[in-house]
Amino acid sequence: MSLKMTAEEIMEFLAEEFPQVTGEFTIEELDEMRARVRLHVGERHLRPGGTVSGPALFALADVAVYMAVLGMIGPKALAVTTNCSIDFMRKPAARTDLIAQCRLLKLGRVLAVGEVLVFSEGGDQPVARASLTYSIPPKD
Amino acid sequence: MSLKMTAEEIMEFLAEEFPQVTGEFTIEELDEMRARVRLHVGERHLRPGGTVSGPALFALADVAVYMAVLGMIGPKALAVTTNCSIDFMRKPAARTDLIAQCRLLKLGRVLAVGEVLVFSEGGDQPVARASLTYSIPPKD
Amino acid sequence: MSLKMTAEEIMEFLAEEFPQVTGEFTIEELDEMRARVRLHVGERHLRPGGTVSGPALFALADVAVYMAVLGMIGPKALAVTTNCSIDFMRKPAARTDLIAQCRLLKLGRVLAVGEVLVFSEGGDQPVARASLTYSIPPKD
Amino acid sequence: MSLKMTAEEIMEFLAEEFPQVTGEFTIEELDEMRARVRLHVGERHLRPGGTVSGPALFALADVAVYMAVLGMIGPKALAVTTNCSIDFMRKPAARTDLIAQCRLLKLGRVLAVGEVLVFSEGGDQPVARASLTYSIPPKD
Numbered sequence: 127m128s129l130k131m132t133a134e135e136i137m138e139f140l141a142e143e144f145p146q147v148t149g150e151f152t153i154e155e156l157d158e159m160r161a162r163v164r165l166h167v168g169e170r171h172l173r174p175g176g177t178v179s180g181p182a183l184f185a186l187a188d189v190a191v192y193m194a195v196l197g198m199i200g201p202k203a204l205a206v207t208t209n210c211s212i213d214f215m216r217k218p219a220a221r222t223d224l225i226a227q228c229r230l231l232k233l234g235r236v237l238a239v240g241e242v243l244v245f246s247e248g249g250d251q252p253v254a255r256a257s258l259t260y261s262i263p264p265k266d
Numbered sequence: 267m268s269l270k271m272t273a274e275e276i277m278e279f280l281a282e283e284f285p286q287v288t289g290e291f292t293i294e295e296l297d298e299m300r301a302r303v304r305l306h307v308g309e310r311h312l313r314p315g316g317t318v319s320g321p322a323l324f325a326l327a328d329v330a331v332y333m334a335v336l337g338m339i340g341p342k343a344l345a346v347t348t349n350c351s352i353d354f355m356r357k358p359a360a361r362t363d364l365i366a367q368c369r370l371l372k373l374g375r376v377l378a379v380g381e382v383l384v385f386s387e388g389g390d391q392p393v394a395r396a397s398l399t400y401s402i403p404p405k406d
Numbered sequence: 407m408s409l410k411m412t413a414e415e416i417m418e419f420l421a422e423e424f425p426q427v428t429g430e431f432t433i434e435e436l437d438e439m440r441a442r443v444r445l446h447v448g449e450r451h452l453r454p455g456g457t458v459s460g461p462a463l464f465a466l467a468d469v470a471v472y473m474a475v476l477g478m479i480g481p482k483a484l485a486v487t488t489n490c491s492i493d494f495m496r497k498p499a500a501r502t503d504l505i506a507q508c509r510l511l512k513l514g515r516v517l518a519v520g521e522v523l524v525f526s527e528g529g530d531q532p533v534a535r536a537s538l539t540y541s542i543p544p545k546d
Numbered sequence: 547m548s549l550k551m552t553a554e555e556i557m558e559f560l561a562e563e564f565p566q567v568t569g570e571f572t573i574e575e576l577d578e579m580r581a582r583v584r585l586h587v588g589e590r591h592l593r594p595g596g597t598v599s600g601p602a603l604f605a606l607a608d609v610a611v612y613m614a615v616l617g618m619i620g621p622k623a624l625a626v627t628t629n630c631s632i633d634f635m636r637k638p639a640a641r642t643d644l645i646a647q648c649r650l651l652k653l654g655r656v657l658a659v660g661e662v663l664v665f666s667e668g669g670d671q672p673v674a675r676a677s678l679t680y681s682i683p684p685k686d
Contacts (some may be wrong), residue, residue, distance in 0.1 A: 143314060144313065144314070146309075146310065146312065146313070146319070169286075170286065172286065173284065173286070174283060174284070179286070179325075180324070180325075180328055180347050180350075181321045181322075181324050181325035181328065182321070184320070184321050184324045184350075185319075185320075185321035188320055188321065206354065207320050207354050208353065208354055208355075208517065208539070209351070209352070209353050209354070209489050209539060210320075210324075210350070210351070210352050210354075211349070211350070211351045211352075211491055211631035211677065212349070212350050212351075213348065213349050213651075213652075213659050213677060213679065214346065214347050214348055214349070215348075215651060215652040215659055216652070231633075231635060231663075231672055231675055232633075232635040232636070232671075232672075236516060236541075237488065237541070239633050239635055239675065241661070241675060243651075251652075252651055252652075255651055255659065255661060255677060257631065257633060257675060257677065259488070259489060259539075259633065261516075261517070348657065348679070349629050349679060351491035351537065351631055353511075353512075353519050353537060353539065355511060355512040355519055356512070371493075371495060371523075371532055371535055372493075372495040372496070372531075372532075376656060376681075377628065377681075379493050379495055379535065381521070381535060383511075391512075392511055392512075395511055395519065395521060395537060397491065397493060397535060397537065399493065399628070399629060399679075401656075401657075423594060424593065424594065426589075426590065426592065426593070426599070449566075450566065452566065453564065453566065454563060454564070459566070459605075460604070460605075460608055460627050460630075461601045461602075461604050461605035461608065462601070464600070464601050464604045464630075465599075465600070465601035468600055468601065486634065487600050487634050488633065488634055488635075489631075489632070489633050489634070490600075490604075490630070490631070490632050490634075491629075491630070491631045491632075492629070492630050492631075493628065493629050494626065494627055494628055494629070495628075
């Protein structure tokens with residue numbers, strides 16, 4: 127297996143297909159079955175006290191698995207999340223970017239499974255853990 | 267057990283404590299261990315084709331359980347989500363509000379567990395199912 | 407939609423295909439997209455104090471969704487669980503049968519999603535909640 | 547942090563407190579926040595074709611996190627699983643022991659979160675992935 131898209135191509139694809147999230151996420155590293163993705167934390171992601179909201183953490187985990195899948199299967203806008211389990215374990219550091227480390231555990235014909243650890247930048251204890259299943263569109 | 271807050275009080279509490287989400291969610295019905303909550307779908311919740319994004323669905327499920335918990339325990343900003351499992355089952359109808367039906371299955375001293383079904387308004391098939399655990403702050 | 411198998415046919419199918427679990431589970435009611443299933447609690451399901459073990463609760467939730475799926479699609483031994491999320495909420499009553507109430511929320515071409523509440527017989531508070539995804543084998 | 551119990555002490559504790567599972571599981575390695583645990587696969591764990599059942603995989607993941615928690619907090623029979631999310635990703639090899647690699651991601655005052663990958667012995671692709679939350683009994 128080798129990568130079907132580069133990190134740059136994934137960023138361009140995302141900007142075209144999902145303009146709503148432009149500027150929120152950057153893929154910092156892409157490898158076979160792996161991706162590291164940054165959430166650029168802004169006002170809209172925050173809760174009182176400056177901590178990042180649960181939905182923003184979810185969105186980061188979700189996009190990280192999506193990017194890792196795209197790297198392996200190429201530009202398929204129609205890959206969709208079917209399931210996510212997420213544990214919120216620690217309070218993210220205030221007003222600090224979040225980094226998701228994603229690893230695909232399975233890339234099947236129909237389903238992909240990825241796991242994600244999310245860290246506050248510079249922190250060594252995960253603030254959240256997530257596992258997600260993506261449904262892969264049939265080959266056309 | 268009886269309700270510690272009314273739907274109106276919960277909306278006021280949310281507006282004060284979580285101004286970031288003001289206008290997004292309305293609690294439409296509150297009962298013991300239950301809440302029905304609307305997501306007012308706007309541009310920021312959409313994906314290409316007009317469908318509601320996964321993070322918006324997550325946010326709705328999360329806030330619905332939070333509101334049901336607040337109804338039972340009173341205004342505690344510090345109740346936090348510790349775990350969520352969510353299944354995305356159908357594509358939401360385009361540009362249509364979403365309705366979450368939440369039921370608390372457990373309200374313990376330390377943990378609360380709620381389950382949520384999310385429907386596109388007017389639809390009778392759930393677009394998503396979620397279960398969430400909240401950590402309840404100790405009595406002070 | 408109508409049922410493709412009766413409760414009796416499902417019990418016979420299970421006895422043939424999964425002889426290991428014979429006598430453990432009985433389907434008590436089968437309806438469209440629904441099943442009620444009993445775990446006949448025996449020594450092997452118990453933990454100290456007489457409470458039912460987590461794996462036995464998981465097995466009950468799993469078989470309940472399987473039976474509800476079989477009712478809808480007919481005898482397919484190859485339907486397999488791909489994901490389960492389970493919350494253990496209360497201690498089951500000692501040495502008491504467990505009853506699973508299962509409802510299918512989605513029955514797609516490729517995936518089925520079911521949710522389950524488990525009660526100690528005679529109890530009105532659920533001891534566990536589970537949601538499971540089954541992968542449906544392609545039509546042959 | 548250092549270990550409060552050795553692997554041997556955990557095996558003795560399990561044999562006393564959970565005699566039902568004696569002989570099923572062996573802890574092969576114990577380290578801070580980590581455990582590697584073997585399921586000795588026998589007839590009762592099998593499904594047709596010789597593959598290991600879902601409940602047996604669940605039981606292995608559950609006991610692996612329990613052992614890792616015991617290593618860190620000492621002999622507390624009352625630590626209980628409150629939530630598990632498990633993905634079944636590949637068919638286990640026929641009649642082959644399973645190995646669980648567990649890592650605790652959080653060990654709080656009230657809750658512990660562990661993640662587990664399960665492999666067929668000698669295999670390099672995980673057959674299952676699980677994350678579990680344990681409720682820690684208060685200090686006495």
